Structures are given as C-alpha cells and as structure tokens.
Amino acid sequence: MDFKELLAYKKGFDLSMEIFDVSKSFPKEETYSLTDQIRRSSRSVCANISEAYRKRRYPKHFISKLTDADGENSETSTWLDFALACGYISKEIHSNFSKQVEEIGKLINYMINNPGKFGVAFEN
Numbered sequence: 001m002d003f004k005e006l007l008a009y010k011k012g013f014d015l016s017m018e019i020f021d022v023s024k025s026f027p028k029e030e031t032y033s034l035t036d037q038i039r040r041s042s043r044s045v046c047a048n049i050s051e052a053y054r055k056r057r058y059p060k061h062f063i064s065k066l067t068d069a070d071g072e073n074s075e076t077s078t079w080l081d082f083a084l085a086c087g088y089i090s091k092e093i094h095s096n097f098s099k100q101v102e103e104i105g106k107l108i109n110y111m112i113n114n115p116g117k118f119g120v121a122f123e124n
Contacts, residue, residue, distance in 0.1 A: 003053035006118075008107035009046055012073070015100045016042040019076070026088050034086070038079035044072040045104065052111075056119045063112055070108045077101045 003009055019042045026035045052065030077098060084094040111118055 001119075003050045006049060006053065006111075008069075008104055008111060009049045009053075011100065011104050011107065012042070012045040012049060012069075015076075015097065015104065016046060018100075019080075019097065022089060022093060023083075026083070030086075030088070034079060034082055034088070038076060038083065041072045041075040041079060045069050045076065045108075048072060049108070053118070056115075057121070059115055059120050059122055062115055062118075062120050066108055066112045070105060070112070073101055073105050073108065 016039075019038055023035045023038055046069075048065050048069035052062050052069065055061040055065060080089070080094055080097050080101070083089045084091065089097075116122070
C-alpha cells in the first residue's frame with residue numbers, strides 16, 4: 001500500500017486543500033502570519049504521515065513522525081481558533097474544519113496505538 005491510500009493522509013490532504021481555499025480570503029496583512037501558519041501546519045500533517053509510513057521499518061521513528069503529525073494537526077486547530085476569533089472564517093466553517101481535525105487526530109492516534117496494522121514489524 002502507498003501512504004496516499006491511508007485514510008488519515010487522505011482526510012488530512014482534503015482538509016489542507018479546503019483550508020488553502022478558505023485562507024485565500026484572509027486579509028493581505030495576514031499573508032506572512034496566520035495564512036502562512038495555517039497552511040503550513042495543515043500540510044505538515046500529511047508530510048509527517050508520509051514520512052512515518054516510509055519509516056515503518058523502525059517502530060520508534062514511525063511513532064515519532066506520527067506524533068509530529070498529531071502535533072501539527074493540533075496546531076492547525078489553534079490557527080483555526082484564531083481565524084474564527086479574528087472574523088476570517090464563520091462559526092460554521094470553523095465547526096466543520098474542527099470536526100475534520102478531530103477525526104484526523106483520531107486516525108493518527110489509531111496508527112500510533114496500532115503500528116502493527118500498518119506494516120511496522122517489532123523485533124523480538
């Protein structure tokens with residue numbers, strides 16, 4: 001299986017693209033702060049999942065990269081809170097994105113807690 005087939009990756013990618021589209025309407029003065037940060041953290045979720053998958057041979061590295069993905073996912077949630085508080089996104093968009101962030105977090109944590117189901121072989 002390719003990492004692009006992982007549900008966490010797919011959902012993370014979709015959310016990242018939705019955030020990209022919505023963030024196009026953020027004010028120009030946010031270009032190098034909120035807009036850049038929320039795009040980078042949401043994209044980093046997928047990048048860390050792909051790295052983790054390629055490091056399946058090394059259980060600690062696999063879990064470490066997934067932990068990084070989970071952290072980036074949480075960071076995305078924080079930036080979404082700022083976007084809402086600043087009035088850049090509606091409560092409806094915030095709620096929708098937050099639900100997606102939560103689901104992605106659950107999927108990542110499932111992978112962390114069940115590495116054997118993703119091809120990680122533990123040495124005896």
